[in-house]
Amino acid sequence: MDITSASQLLELCTERDQDLAQVVAEYEAFRSNTSCEEVRKQMRETLKVMRAAVENGIQDKGERTHIITGYGHLFNEASREGRVLGGSLFHNVILYALAVGQYNAGLGRIVACPTAGACGVVPGAMLAVAEEVGSSDEELIEALLVMGGVGIVSASQGPISGAEAGCQSECGVASAMAAGAIVHLMGGSGEQVFGAASLALQSHLGLVCDPLASLVEVPCVTRNATSATTAVVAANMALAGIPGVIPYDETVVAMKQIGKAMPESLRETSMGGLAASPTGKRLYKEMREKYRL
Amino acid sequence: MPMARIGLFDVVGPIMVGPSSSHTAGAVRLGLATRRILGKDVTKAQVTLHGSFAATYWGHRTDVALIAGLLGMAMDDERIPHALEIAEEAGLEYTFEHGDLGDVHPNSVRIQAEGSEDKVVIAGASVGGGRINIFEVNGFDVGVDGTYTTLMTMHRDEPGVIAEVTKVLAIHGINIAFLDVSRKTRGSKALLLAETDDLIPDLALQHVMRIPGVIVVRILPRF
Known part of the structure; x- marks a missing residue:
């Protein structure tokens, strides 16, 4: 049993008359020589770490970060005081993603999903949606399996690292994983899952990795929040019957090609883009002086 | 691989x-x-x-x-x-x-x-x-990624040492997934890395340590 593409994964679902979550669980059980029950148990542990990171990140006031200052905490205050737009879903997607991104930047314990730099996207989108629609943990775990399935087909066909293909391959893929999983949680079809994933990734194509001062702070943490909201937007469009048009597998290959065309300065070297802006350079210089590098 | x-x-x-x-x-x-x-x-x-x-x-x-x-x-x-x-x-x-x-x-x-x-x-x-x-x-070219329980030995490069090591693993029912052996010059020190499908018990480690020619033995758990 092998999963290397979305089309193959969907074929397996038809052949076996199983849903996406079950096929992913069986694939992993087969691959790591364990049972589906064990796979779900490990996913439950993963969910626990995601939730703890959200809670800890909201408390985090930026003691261990260098440029950013407790973004989850700031947003939580603003949300409680009614200073920001939107309802509870919109608030929570932004809040949870910021909190986890902040916590990661401050050396907190997180789930890399698919990478540490993008670790706020999936918990931001999925935990907020699950709360909004009142999903049980069991339902959420099934959706997390689907999320992982989108990740497996992405990593099988394209790079998952800013150094290789820019942020499109980190926050972009995370957004696709979350979008697909939300569609599953909402009862959408397998085709809609990958339609949503494709729409989410399409919105990230070309996105470079240009962090200031080689820190995982700016623009990484706020981008986790925008990529999480994009996941919800993409899921909503797919649920409404809007197609991805370009199949997910082809979108991943396009992402890979775009990554190859990206100059090295825009692939996690902190030498181009925002990192090379006057403010970016000034902040880097300040860091070097402050920490005597 | x-x-x-x-x-x-x-x-x-x-x-x-x-x-x-x-x-x-x-x-x-x-x-x-x-x-x-x-x-x-x-x-x-x-x-x-x-x-x-x-x-x-x-x-x-x-x-x-x-x-x-x-x-x-x-x-x-x-x-x-x-x-x-x-x-x-x-x-x-x-x-x-x-x-x-x-x-x-x-x-x-x-x-x-x-x-x-x-x-x-x-x-x-x-x-x-x-x-x-x-x-x-230690100057030997290897390839270990930590996804398997690995037995590592440093030993004298002479006939039979590797056979003895793999025999001990076999006796303990341990299957070798990948085996990597290298040396610098003939007859000097050599290095063996056996990535296995099974856990390696202490007893097996002690057996390997007693093999003539074996100088250092380590077990690297999966991590």
Whole structure:
């Protein structure tokens, strides 16, 4: 049993008359020589770490970060005081993603999903949606399996690292994983899952990795929040019957090609883009002086 | 080695202390692998950072992460941020320098680690998502990624030693998935790495230690 593409994964679902979550669980059980029950148990542990990171990140006031200052905490205050737009879903997607991104930047314990730099996207989108629609943990775990399935087909066909293909391959893929999983949680079809994933990734194509001062702070943490909201937007469009048009597998290959065309300065070297802006350079210089590098 | 299938928890994971899976989590594992190959507490370490490791080590706390690993911490250990203080308390002396390790992965490092009796030099790379590849141990070219329980021996390069080692593993019902043997010159010291499908019990370790010609034996658990 092998999963290397979305089309193959969907074929397996038809052949076996199983849903996406079950096929992913069986694939992993087969691959790591364990049972589906064990796979779900490990996913439950993963969910626990995601939730703890959200809670800890909201408390985090930026003691261990260098440029950013407790973004989850700031947003939580603003949300409680009614200073920001939107309802509870919109608030929570932004809040949870910021909190986890902040916590990661401050050396907190997180789930890399698919990478540490993008670790706020999936918990931001999925935990907020699950709360909004009142999903049980069991339902959420099934959706997390689907999320992982989108990740497996992405990593099988394209790079998952800013150094290789820019942020499109980190926050972009995370957004696709979350979008697909939300569609599953909402009862959408397998085709809609990958339609949503494709729409989410399409919105990230070309996105470079240009962090200031080689820190995982700016623009990484706020981008986790925008990529999480994009996941919800993409899921909503797919649920409404809007197609991805370009199949997910082809979108991943396009992402890979775009990554190859990206100059090295825009692939996690902190030498181009925002990192090379006057403010970016000034902040880097300040860091070097402050920490005597 | 054939390309491994992507695992569910490769993309939904690892559970780790931030901020970077390749520059932080992978670095912790490289440090931990070094400690396990040494087989004892590390008292002194000289670290040479290459390429992207050298360029971003400060922002991604690669230094802290490597020391955390050398202290025996796993990549999700919440003491990682305090590794430098803990190293001071534990009496671990260390130095960091930038250097060119040649035509290797951009996230590569060479670590010379000393314990109370022994010394090892390893070189390895963090290849993404917290995965690592140790490509050199004491000057021998190897390839270990920590996904299998691995038996390592340093032994005299003479007929029958490898056969005896694999026989001991067979007697204990341990299946070898990958076997890697190398030496520098004929008749000198050689290195064997057996990546296995099964756990290696202490008894097997003791049996291997008694094989004539075997000088050092280590078990590197999956990590």
